[in-house]
Amino acid sequence: MNNTKKHHFNADHYKNREVALLTQHGKESVLSPILKEKIGCIVTRVKGYDTDLLGTFTRDIPRAGTQIEAARKKARIGMDLSGLKLGLASEGSFGPDPFTGMLPWNVEVLIWIDNEYGIEISAVAQGKTNLVNLLTTSWEETEAFAKTAGFPQHHLIVRPEGENDPRIRKGIAEWTDLQAAFTWALEQSQNKQAFIETDMRAHANPTRMENIRVAAEELAKKLSCLCPACGTPGYSIIERLAGLPCERCGQPTHEIRAEVHGCCKCTHRVTIERSDRQYADPGHCDSCNP
Template sequence: MSRPGPYAGQRVALLTQHGKERVIAPVLDPGLGCTVQLVSGFDTDLLGTFTREIPREGTQVEAARRKARQGMALSGLPLGLASEGSFGPDPFTGMFPWNVEVLVWIDDAQGLEVVGVAQGPARNGHVHSNAWADIEAFAQREGFPRQQLVIRPDDEDGPPLHKGVADWALLRRGFDEALAQSRQGRVFVEHDLRAFAHPERMARIGQAAQDLLQRLRSVCPACGAPGFGVSHREPGLPCADCGSPTSSYRSEVWRCPCCAHQTDRPRTDRLTAEPAHCGQCNP
């Protein structure tokens, strides 16, 4: 019989108002033997909104950490976690929308913080038009009504706005109202990026929970604390043609979040890099 992990039987505070517990608890509860406890009583939109009324302060991890700390304070628990998402251009071509989700786990008893991450392509588009046919075509293309929408007059910053638009009648009514209010005679419709309104994002939060689970199951060989995992990758894999160091990674650095013990693990899937990644062969 396997020994219980360090979090078996413990409660973990999760502050969210967007239903994220639906994809986090089914991963962490059985995986760690803990109980993810939903915490309410704080409007997390005050820490930043995707619709730009309230800008997020600091980095993505810092925002998730603030949420986790707030949940711990409200619940009185020494364990907390929270997620934070971001959208931007993809890191490869910069041409396609990309979603990054982080889950921050805080353990005050052991003095450690562990971060799970998942990322990938995701819907994040908009349409700016005065024609209902354009709005209708955009909604159909983007998976509406399962993918919910936000609608407002004029442009991306035009108030007032309607969030959580999730049926065709409401979309049409919102379009008519926004067009009547518009000074430019146009309406701006975009994806609602909140987790409960964005199925792709919700699924990626579940993937981040899986990554967090694997990290929490990985124990530091020096101090035994959970969370031993990859902190970063070191570039320098030699070019297959000329042998020069390339931008491709040559090793992974594994680090403990508690005692700072770290090891360098050379890459095993390949020994050389494609010349396309070499500054000498492909300047």
């Protein structure tokens, strides 16, 4: 017998409910329409706290803890400042792609906290980005770099001398401002070089904002899916199991054979075997293709 307590959730549970979003980088512009359409909630932007204190992409303030911990802290601060029982936050990270290690990669995490029911639901989106930089003495090189980086739609940052110089100009979105910042950097620099990089803050980077939008779609999907055992939102894939057998020798491979769906509140779990394929290509088998 399943004694799991059934919560009184339904498809309209979050309709017209306010959720706190602490941001100073315009993330509400993509989060609000999606969550309003999909689950009916009202994203309320919370002010009164400088989120740059939690870490910056320009390396002047390092982020403390993991990406999900930073998102959780941001959501909690927004909830505390607003007095709301629902909190939402986004946190991004950048690094090399997980496949070749050669391309710049963006991972966006969204977290949803419901204090009333004691649940936390997260969603992730990731993909290629335009995290690039240039150290130069040439305006012609700067122009070419800016065009490649998607400027002026994607904003730029300029420093004198190198990537860790504390003197900085952010949010450059006009060619005249870029040229002025470039000239300023050369004048300030002992080595007569300017360091130019893409501004990865959400409002300054449409490529990153698109990943946030995709994460919001995934979050809305999770919030709309209720646990069949207890009725809590957030029922989703929590684990993928490797071991799809090789088509040639039958040995288990690293290919996914099943997905585990689970609840973020109770212990309900269901393992669903892969239906699109029964066997893995021998090229992915350690025995057939060591």
